[in-house]
Amino acid sequence: MRFDREEFDRALVDQERAVRSAEMALEDAQKLLVLMEKTVPFDLATAERSLQMTKEDTERYFARERDLSIRSYEMNLRSARMALESAEEELRQLEKMYKADDLVEETEEFILKRQQFAVERARFIFELEQDRYEQFHQRSLARMDESMRRDLERISYLTERSRINLPSLLAQQRMSVEQMKIDLERAKDRLGKLRADAALLEIKAPCDGIVYYGEFSRGEWGGATTLLSKLRPGGSLTKGDVIMTIVQMPPQTVRFSVGEADLRWMTVGLEGSVKPKGLPQVSLPACVTNVKTIPVAADRFDVVAEVTLPKKPLPLVPAMTGTIRFNVYVKEDAIVVPAKAVFAEELNPDERYVYVVKGDKYEKRPVTVGEQVKDNLEILSGLHDGEEILLEKPQEKSET
Numbered sequence: 555m556r557f558d559r560e561e562f563d564r565a566l567v568d569q570e571r572a573v574r575s576a577e578m579a580l581e582d583a584q585k586l587l588v589l590m591e592k593t594v595p596f597d598l599a600t601a602e603r604s605l606q607m608t609k610e611d612t613e614r615y616f617a618r619e620r621d622l623s624i625r626s627y628e629m630n631l632r633s634a635r636m637a638l639e640s641a642e643e644e645l646r647q648l649e650k651m652y653k654a655d656d657l658v659e660e661t662e663e664f665i666l667k668r669q670q671f672a673v674e675r676a677r678f679i680f681e682l683e684q685d686r687y688e689q690f691h692q693r694s695l696a697r698m699d700e701s702m703r704r705d706l707e708r709i710s711y712l713t714e715r716s717r718i719n720l721p722s723l724l725a726q727q728r729m730s731v732e733q734m735k736i737d738l739e740r741a742k743d744r745l746g747k748l749r750a751d752a753a754l755l756e757i758k759a760p761c762d763g764i765v766y767y768g769e770f771s772r773g774e775w776g777g778a779t780t781l782l783s784k785l786r787p788g789g790s791l792t793k794g795d796v797i798m799t800i801v802q803m804p805p806q807t808v809r810f811s812v813g814e815a816d817l818r819w820m821t822v823g824l825e826g827s828v829k830p831k832g833l834p835q836v837s838l839p840a841c842v843t844n845v846k847t848i849p850v851a852a853d854r855f856d857v858v859a860e861v862t863l864p865k866k867p868l869p870l871v872p873a874m875t876g877t878i879r880f881n882v883y884v885k886e887d888a889i890v891v892p893a894k895a896v897f898a899e900e901l902n903p904d905e906r907y908v909y910v911v912k913g914d915k916y917e918k919r920p921v922t923v924g925e926q927v928k929d930n931l932e933i934l935s936g937l938h939d940g941e942e943i944l945l946e947k948p949q950e951k952s953e954t
Contacts, residue, residue: 559752559755562748562751562752562755565748566745566748566749566752569741569744569745569748570745572741572745573738573741573742573745576734576737576738576741577738579734580731580734580735580738583727583730583731583734584731586727587727587728587731590723590724590727591724594720594721594723594724597716597720598716598717598720598721601712601713601716601717602713604709604712604713605709605710605713608705608706608709609706611702612702612703612705612706615698615702616699616702620695620698620699623690623695623698624690624691624695627683627686627687627690627691628687630683630686630687631680631683631684631686631687633683634676634679634680634682634683634684635680637676637679637680638673638676638677638679638680640676641669641672641673641675641676641677642673642676644669644672645666645669645670645672645673648665648666648669649666652666759800760800761800761802762802763800763801763802763803764800764801764803764871764872765798765799765800766798766799766800766801766872767797767798768796768797768798768799769796769799801871801872803871804863804867804868804870804871805861805870805871805872805874806860806861806863807843807858807859807860807861808828808840808858808859808861808876808878809856809857809858809859810856810857810859810878811850811851811854811855811856811857812854812855812857813853813854813855814849814853814855816882817845817847817855819880819882819883820842820845820855820857821842821845822842822843822844822845823841823842824841824842824880824882825839825840825841825842825880826839826840826841826842826859826878826879826880826881827839827840827878827879828840828859828861828876828877828878829876829877829878829879830868830870830874830875830876831874831875831876831877832869832874832876833868833869833870836868838861838862838863838864839861839862840859840860840861840862840878841859841860841862842857842858842859842880843858843859843860844856844857844858845857845858859878883925883927885932888924888932889932889933889937889938889939890927890930890931890932890933891908891930891931891933891937891943892929892930892931892945893926893929893930893931894929894945894946895908895909895943895944895945895946896908896921896923896931896933897909897947905920906920906921906922906923907919907920907921907936908921908933908936908937908943908944909943909944909947909948910937910941910942910943911941911942911943911944916944916948919936919937920936921933921934921935921936921937922934922935922936
């Protein structure tokens with residue numbers, strides 16, 4: 555019997571591709587992990603160094619550089635004012651000196667023009683420095699202070715985040731690699747199972763025998779009717795279906811069940827005989843090989859016995875029935891009486907007694923009972939061979 559392999563082969567190819575993909579992904583992840591083992595400590599140290607440098611820069615700014623910047627702007631403004639005042643004073647001195655002369659020569663006129671331009675330039679530089687000074691105190695200084703504080707705060711946050719994120723990313727990568735190893739092993743396991751299943755898609759009999767459709771359970775065949783609709787071209791089976799059973803011939807075991815009361819007699823090695831229902835004239839030796847102590851149903855326990863077959867083949871096949879007999883208790887000198895002639899005390903049912911006939915009278919005598927076979931009960935003590943007993947209780951007035 556063969557199964558349609560199209561979907562199976564597609565699944566096998568997909569699983570092989572999945573295994574190769576998982577191997578490549580694991581290899582890349584392992585390389586990345588090796589790199590992260592180096593870069594994470596390096597990045598953490600870099601972040602800590604950046605924070606330390608920012609703290610030092612901030613401390614120096616507020617301790618020294620801020621004051622120097624203020625003094626620098628003040629000094630630039632004072633220098634510009636002094637340069638303007640010097641240029642204006644020099645211009646006044648030149649004008650005063652040249653004004654005394656009635657005639658201004660060309661050289662003197664050029665010197666005056668040059669000094670006038672120097673004054674104009676000094677005045678512009680003073681205005682520029684004054685504007686810078688005001689801008690510095692009104693906006694730039696506060697912005698510089700805020701920028702230094704925010705830079706320190708930002709670097710502190712980034713460093714703290716690095717302290718959390720970088721080790722976490724490294725740990726996640728380690729776990730990812732481990733999980734990818736597990737996933738790869740599972741994928742390889744699934745691939746191995748698929749490859750093993752490929753050999754099962756063509757079913758071959760493991761031994762010679764008779765093929766039965768369905769499952770053989772406790773001596774009975776089941777599922778054959780349902781399987782007839784499945785075992786056809788284009789049919790489908792469900793996982794776990796037992797589609798057929800091969801039985802080696804001839805059958806050499808018999809299975810039967812006993813009640814709870816008879817279970818005590820069933821022991822491995824107990825010998826008996828089997829009479830097949832279809833061959834009533836045949837009696838086959840049997841020996842108990844297995845006794846189940848867990849019931850298969852209410853008050854039913856399974857027993858298996860091995861049958862000794864004759865050399866001449868018999869027409870026996872699985873699921874045939876018959877009768878099996880065992881001599882479980884044999885006692886040649888047993889005293890046996892009808893069970894109805896043995897009575898029990900009302901207050902203590904375990905105490906048993908009989909009525910022994912003594913001429914025209916009778917005697918109530920306690921007895922010890924043994925095994926019971928159908929309507930007969932064994933008497934272990936209290937009676938002797940040849941004694942007569944009553945089958946029913948006598949009337950009270952006649953009792954002695």
